[in-house]
Amino acid sequence: MAEAHNIDSILIVDCGTVITKLLLLERVGDAYQFVAQAETQTTGKPPWNDLSIGVVQGVQELESITGRTLYARGRIAVPCTGQEGVDAFMVILSAVQPLRVVLAGLVREMSLESGRRAVRGTYATIEATLSREGNLRAPQETWARTIRDLMPDAVLLVGGVDGGARRPVLELAEAVALASSMLEEERRPTVIYAGNTALRSQVTKLLGDITHVVTTDNVRPTTDTEHLGPAQSALEELYTEERLRTAPGIEGLSAWSRLPLLPVATAFSHVVDFLWHREGNADRGVLGVDVGATTTTMAATFQGRSYVSVYEHGVANGLIDWVETHGLDRILRWIPTEMDEESLLAMLYNTELQPSTIPQTTQELWVELAVVREMLRATLSTAGPAWDIGEAAMQATNVMPRTDPILISGGGIVLSPRPGQSLLAILDGLQPVGISTLLLDSSRAVPAIGAVAAIKPLAAASALESGALVSLGTVISPVGQAKLGEIVMRMGITYDGGRALNVEAHYGEIEVWPLLDGQRATLEIHPGRRIDIGMGPGQGGKVEVLGGLVGLVVDARGRPLHLPSNPDRRRRTLNRWIWDVGG
Amino acid sequence: MIIQHCIANPLTTIRTPRRLSHPGTVLTRTGDSVEPSQIVAQAVMLPDFRIVDVAQELDVPLRSANSYFKVERGQAISEGDILASKGRFGSRVCQAPFTGKVAGVGRGRLLLQGEPQIVRLNALVPGYIVEAEPGEGVVIETVGGFIQALWGNGYEAHGVLRMLVREAAHPIRATLINASSQGSILIGGSTLDEGTIEHAKEMRVRGMIVGSVPAGLIPQLREAGFPVIATEGIGTTPMTQAIFDLLRSLDGREASISGDIGNRWHPMRPYIVIPMPTQVGRAIQTDAPLAIGERVRLLRGTYRGRSGTIQKKLAKRVQLETGARLPGAAVDIGEGELVRVPYVNLERLF
Numbered sequence: 001m002a003e004a005h006n007i008d009s010i011l012i013v014d015c016g017t018v019i020t021k022l023l024l025l026e027r028v029g030d031a032y033q034f035v036a037q038a039e040t041q042t043t044g045k046p047p048w049n050d051l052s053i054g055v056v057q058g059v060q061e062l063e064s065i066t067g068r069t070l071y072a073r074g075r076i077a078v079p080c081t082g083q084e085g086v087d088a089f090m091v092i093l094s095a096v097q098p099l100r101v102v103l104a105g106l107v108r109e110m111s112l113e114s115g116r117r118a119v120r121g122t123y124a125t126i127e128a129t130l131s132r133e134g135n136l137r138a139p140q141e142t143w144a145r146t147i148r149d150l151m152p153d154a155v156l157l158v159g160g161v162d163g164g165a166r167r168p169v170l171e172l173a174e175a176v177a178l179a180s181s182m183l184e185e186e187r188r189p190t191v192i193y194a195g196n197t198a199l200r201s202q203v204t205k206l207l208g209d210i211t212h213v214v215t216t217d218n219v220r221p222t223t224d225t226e227h228l229g230p231a232q233s234a235l236e237e238l239y240t241e242e243r244l245r246t247a248p249g250i251e252g253l254s255a256w257s258r259l260p261l262l263p264v265a266t267a268f269s270h271v272v273d274f275l276w277h278r279e280g281n282a283d284r285g286v287l288g289v290d291v292g293a294t295t296t297t298m299a300a301t302f303q304g305r306s307y308v309s310v311y312e313h314g315v316a317n318g319l320i321d322w323v324e325t326h327g328l329d330r331i332l333r334w335i336p337t338e339m340d341e342e343s344l345l346a347m348l349y350n351t352e353l354q355p356s357t358i359p360q361t362t363q364e365l366w367v368e369l370a371v372v373r374e375m376l377r378a379t380l381s382t383a384g385p386a387w388d389i390g391e392a393a394m395q396a397t398n399v400m401p402r403t404d405p406i407l408i409s410g411g412g413i414v415l416s417p418r419p420g421q422s423l424l425a426i427l428d429g430l431q432p433v434g435i436s437t438l439l440l441d442s443s444r445a446v447p448a449i450g451a452v453a454a455i456k457p458l459a460a461a462s463a464l465e466s467g468a469l470v471s472l473g474t475v476i477s478p479v480g481q482a483k484l485g486e487i488v489m490r491m492g493i494t495y496d497g498g499r500a501l502n503v504e505a506h507y508g509e510i511e512v513w514p515l516l517d518g519q520r521a522t523l524e525i526h527p528g529r530r531i532d533i534g535m536g537p538g539q540g541g542k543v544e545v546l547g548g549l550v551g552l553v554v555d556a557r558g559r560p561l562h563l564p565s566n567p568d569r570r571r572r573t574l575n576r577w578i579w580d581v582g583g
Numbered sequence: 584m585i586i587q588h589c590i591a592n593p594l595t596t597i598r599t600p601r602r603l604s605h606p607g608t609v610l611t612r613t614g615d616s617v618e619p620s621q622i623v624a625q626a627v628m629l630p631d632f633r634i635v636d637v638a639q640e641l642d643v644p645l646r647s648a649n650s651y652f653k654v655e656r657g658q659a660i661s662e663g664d665i666l667a668s669k670g671r672f673g674s675r676v677c678q679a680p681f682t683g684k685v686a687g688v689g690r691g692r693l694l695l696q697g698e699p700q701i702v703r704l705n706a707l708v709p710g711y712i713v714e715a716e717p718g719e720g721v722v723i724e725t726v727g728g729f730i731q732a733l734w735g736n737g738y739e740a741h742g743v744l745r746m747l748v749r750e751a752a753h754p755i756r757a758t759l760i761n762a763s764s765q766g767s768i769l770i771g772g773s774t775l776d777e778g779t780i781e782h783a784k785e786m787r788v789r790g791m792i793v794g795s796v797p798a799g800l801i802p803q804l805r806e807a808g809f810p811v812i813a814t815e816g817i818g819t820t821p822m823t824q825a826i827f828d829l830l831r832s833l834d835g836r837e838a839s840i841s842g843d844i845g846n847r848w849h850p851m852r853p854y855i856v857i858p859m860p861t862q863v864g865r866a867i868q869t870d871a872p873l874a875i876g877e878r879v880r881l882l883r884g885t886y887r888g889r890s891g892t893i894q895k896k897l898a899k900r901v902q903l904e905t906g907a908r909l910p911g912a913a914v915d916i917g918e919g920e921l922v923r924v925p926y927v928n929l930e931r932l933f
Contacts, residue, residue: 041585045850047869057585097848141634148629178694182629184606294847317847345798346818350887352847353733353816356587357928358907360884365905417906 007456009086011062011070012448013055013253014264015042015095017294017317018356019411020051022058023448024066024086025463032462034445036065041356043249044095050249051095076256089257092451093250094264094295096243098123098312099235100152102189104130104143104172106159111195114219114226115158117386118194120309121232122239123263123295127152130172140175147179147189153242155189156231157203160196162221169195173203180211188212190238194219194231214238228386239263259455265290267450269299269308272407274453274461276301279405284434284534285389287403289376289426290447291412293317293355296375298383300403303390309383315371315412316355319348326378333563334370334428336574337363358415365417369425372413376429399479399559402434402534407469409441419549420581423472427510427555433479434534437546438472471517473548477555480531482507488531488556489540492524505554510580513554515547523552550581584910588869588931589731589852589880591826593833596864597729597856599708602720605629607702613715617706619741619839623721624704631697633680638691640677641669648691656688666693707739708839708856726864728833728857730826734796734817735842735853738810742768742789744857746834751827755793757782764788768810768838770830773821776800780807790840792830792855794822794888810842812853820888823880824917825932833857867933878932879914881924890932891916901925 008027013020020043024036038061043054059071069084070076077085101124105112112131119126127150130143147155155176159169173193180188188211193203200215207213216230244250244261254261272288279286285302294317299308313322323331328341335344347367351357359365380400389401408414408426416422419440426438445468453460478488486507493501496519505511515521525540527533535541545552557577564570577583607626617623638648651667654660660679668676679695687694710725745767747759755771757778768790769783775793780803783791790810795818804811814826822830838857845851873893880890884904891914901911901923909925916922 041587043585046852047588054585138634138636141632144634145632148632178634182632321847342797342799343818346795346816349734349798349801349817353844354587354882357882358909358925359903359905360925360928361904364883415907417903417908 007087007459009080010088010090010452010456010459011059011076011086012090012092012451013058014444014447015044015051015055015091015093015247016264016292016411017095017314018042020054020058020095021444021448022055022062023445024062024070025448025452025459027459031466032459033466034443034463034468036062037443037445038062038065042095044247051247052249052252055253078256088259088455090259090262090451090455091250091253091257092262092264092267092447093244093247094123094292096123096247098125098295098310099154099239099243100125100127100150101235102126102128102130102147102150102152102155104155104157104159104176105195106131106165106168108133110223111158111160111220114228115156115194115231117226117309118219118228118231119156119235120311120382121228122236123243123265123310124235124239125312130175132168140171140178143172143175144179144182147176148182151183151187152189154235154238155191156235157191157193158195158219158231160199160218161223162197162218164196166196166199169199170202170206173206177207177210180207190214192216192231192234192238194234197221226386236263236266262451262454264447265297265299265308265310267447267454268297268409269306270450270453271446271460271464272299273301273306274464275405275407276304281404282390284402284404285387286405286407287430288407288409288446289379289413289430291315291372291375291410293412296379296410296412298379300383300387302387302401305388307383307387309379309386311375311379311382313375313378315368315375316351319352319371322378323348326374330374331367331370333570334373334574335366336571336578337366338571339363339367365421368412369416369421372425373429375412376426380430399433400431403432403436404434405437405439406430406432407439407441407446408472409444409446411444414440414442414444418583419472420578420583423475423550423553424577424581424583427475427477428561431477431559431561432475433477433559435474435476435543435545437474438548439469440472440549441468442470443468471546471548473515473550473553474545475553475555476525476533477559478505478527478531478533479559480528480537482528482531482558484508487528489525489527489533489554491526491554493552494522494524496520505556507556507558509556510577511554511556512550512581513552515545515552517548519547521545521547521552553581584873584926586873586926586929586931588933590867590933591730591823591829592865592867592933593728593829594726594859594861594864595729595867597708597710597725597727598713599710599723599725599856600720601704601706601723603704603718604702606718609715609717609719609721611712611715611721613712615712616710617712617723618709619705619707621706622703623706623712623723626702626704628700628702630683630699631681632686633695635666635677635693635695636691637667637677637693641667641675643669645691649688652688652693654685654693656685658685660684660695707741707841709858725856725858726861727859728829728855730814730829730855732792732812732814732853732855734813735844736804736807736811737842737844738790738808739839739841739843740768740790740810741837741839742766744768744770744830744833744836744838746770746831748772751794751824752821755779755791760786760788762786768792768840770834772827774819775811777803780804780811784808792840795820810840812840812842812855815888823888823890825878825880825890830855869931869933873912873931880930880932881914881916881922881928882930883928886916886922886924889916891922894921897923
């Protein structure tokens with residue numbers, strides 16, 4: 001690989017579960033820009049079982065677009081020589097099975113909750129949770145049986161604050177040892193111990209001869225502190241070792257690159273972190289959502305601290321499991337047309353059977369966007385509790401903390417035919433509060449930019465500034481109690497160039513005023529006495545906002561959002577909202 | 584451009600992998616001829632186990648619990664054997680819950696291990712072993728008809744194909760199944776209902792192939808005890824005409840069917856193998872570029888499940904009802920009807 005300062009061209013391959021994207025980033029003058037992109041079907045599953053087939057196909061498409069040779073002598077040509085090859089080649093991946101983890105710990109609301117959050121920081125699923133809760137007759141036998149039957153990749157063992165409980169943690173460790181000893185050596189789980197640090201040596205002694213043990217800092221060192229980073233890093237390292245490096249066809253791709261494989265979620269969170277530092281607003285966070293076919297990733301940065309959470313369901317794969325747990329009504333309630341449960345269930349099944357297809361009829365699109373809303377809600381409800389948002393970002397209890405901007409990525413949402421459809425799905429799913437700019441990763445380049453940040457931060461920053469993100473608009477979401485139709489805020493809009501407009505927003509409505517992409521305006525906002533737009537109840541002021549593909553939006557539908565329970569009324573309401581945002 | 588594909592071919596060379604779920608022993612060798620019911624590999628499953636807390640069950644101190652043991656490590660035990668006891672008359676005893684052995688002793692507890700269970704894997708399809716991976720499984724080569732489906736209920740079977748309907752749009756009704764259906768793999772056009780499944784169970788049919796299955800019946804189908812395969816997936820979509828015609832032409836022949844769909848991370852397609860008494864099958868080139876006149880199936884929208892031929896690869900993007908614009912083709916779905924379909928919603932039929 002060329003030295004970092006000599007890198008002028010980078011080819012990034014983003015292997016998702018359904019689509020593989022290839023992006024060619026090049027230095028153009030002093031800036032870095034994406035000069036070409038291609039996408040193809042991911043070929044990691046049958047009938048192909050080789051990721052490199054899709055990658056080579058995509059590279060050939062890039063070659064035909066750019067007229068350059070990128071693939072020569074059976075490999076990506078690195079480094080660049082003349083008109084052949086690129087200076088760096090990177091692969092980011094989410095197209096592999098998540099780690100299968102069994103979580104073992106003591107108290108549900110304490111160590112187990114922290115352990116759960118640690119697992120959600122990477123591509124991992126919790127196959128079972130082991131604890132003493134539930135009055136088990138023979139707990140160690142039950143725990144050992146669970147591990148033996150599930151044969152997980154890892155056991156995350158947590159429990160006991162530092163210097164706290166000992167015996168119950170060791171009992172869990174004994175059960176893990178028993179289960180592991182019954183499995184063939186290559187099927188024994190890696191044990192990540194992140195509990196009471198005083199027990200590290202005992203746990204290692206108990207398990208070390210049987211299986212691989214990794215000890216990290218306690219995820220819950222005291223009852224009121226949480227320390228997830230080291231356990232999350234250990235899980236991510238294991239994911240990279242056990243999954244990324246063993247993905248079908250990855251050995252070929254890895255041989256073409258000297259750069260490490262990176263999980264897509266990690267790459268995505270780098271960009272969210274970058275945006276927080278760029279914006280420099282300590283009183284609010286930055287949020288990113290990546291709605292994929294198989295997983296939904298939520299990355300957030302508050303007060304300079306980064307959080308990433310991967311939810312094990314997306315818009316295609318895992319839908320039926322999700323419905324079995326959460327019910328069909330949760331999806332049905334967002335569909336603006338009449339649809340019976342049987343037809344909806346059939347459509348969800350078929351989407352799961354053929355995840356690479358896309359909605360062809362309007363009804364199919366409504367179903368997909370309904371799924372997006374629920375994936376966002378579910379991911380937020382699992383990710384949110386881990387955020388230490390600080391007082392400033394908190395607007396009111398039971399609502400989302402203030403975040404600006406909100407970055408939207410992933411084929412599940414950015415491919416909606418109309419920008420208003422994406423915007424409304426985000427507003428319904430996340431229900432943001434205060435003032436937020438919604439940035440759409442329309443070319444689905446953000447994970448690639450995050451990967452580039454790991455080797456050449458300036459190139460990543462430059463690519464981000466050069467039009468990779470498209471603004472959907474600025475959304476003002478007032479919070480507070482009011483009657484339907486009551487004026488919740490008055491607003492003066494002064495556009496660049498001096499033209500002015502005075503408008504009102506009514507409770508229960510979503511209203512859009514023109515503010516084009518790239519256009520700026522100054523707003524003078526006067527909320528009602530009990531209404532908060534992020535400046536405190538009844539407090540208004542002047543703010544400068546950015547336009548977008550939809551415009552300037554006031555979402556005065558209230559928080560949390562309530563849908564009418566009568567199906568006819570609900571559908572009429574949904575259709576009105578769709579109409580209002582041009583969806 | 585990579586487009587999904589589905590094989591629905593009357594005469595081709597089929598390679599059927601048969602893999603053990605756990606490492607085991609392969610019982611056949613490369614070149615061996617196998618029959619559907621022949622065992623090709625077997626594995627020993629992890630035995631049952633139990634921790635018997637003698638100290639707790641006999642209510643004796645942990646320190647002295649070992650002195651009550653009547654068995655020792657490594658000793659074979661039968662169900663009901665006394666493992667530990669306290670007192671002579673009206674005594675408390677611990678009995679073996681199953682036949683096996685004492686695998687461990689310590690801290691007042693006994694670790695018991697049951698007898699190993701053997702899982703056997705049959706060939707399912709007739710043919711020749713062309714690959715034998717020690718400990719894992721085999722690949723069997725067969726020449727004949729091969730049809731891939733979209734959904735299956737997990738079961739497998741071998742039997743004689745019996746076409747029960749005249750049209751691809753006709754469902755299998757319970758009244759069509761009778762005593763002569765016993766041991767057969769029944770073929771219907773569109774779908775089936777609850778009564779049909781129950782009646783098929785009573786008549787001991789070997790399997791069923793339909794266009795689609797209703798979503799609400801899936802839990803029942805998973806417990807059916809025989810394979811049910813849907814070529815079009817879930818719902819009421821009739822069987823693709825090309826597949827229906829092919830199955831009709833194979834009526835009365837022996838077939839092997841697998842309804843295994845794997846899981847979300849390792850998906851598999853259910854399939855039907857119809858062996859033919861010939862040595863040569865047509866090779867299928869799945870990586871050749873999409874050609875005019877090629878057979879395709881439509882996967883989404885109003886025309887879901889219809890098959891047709893590529894009439895033109897469109898230079899301009901196809902505009903969908905949703906407003907999306909994507910690269911696609913014009914497909915002739917018969918009777919002069921042309922529809923424009925994005926490539927992502929097409930499947931090539933080989």
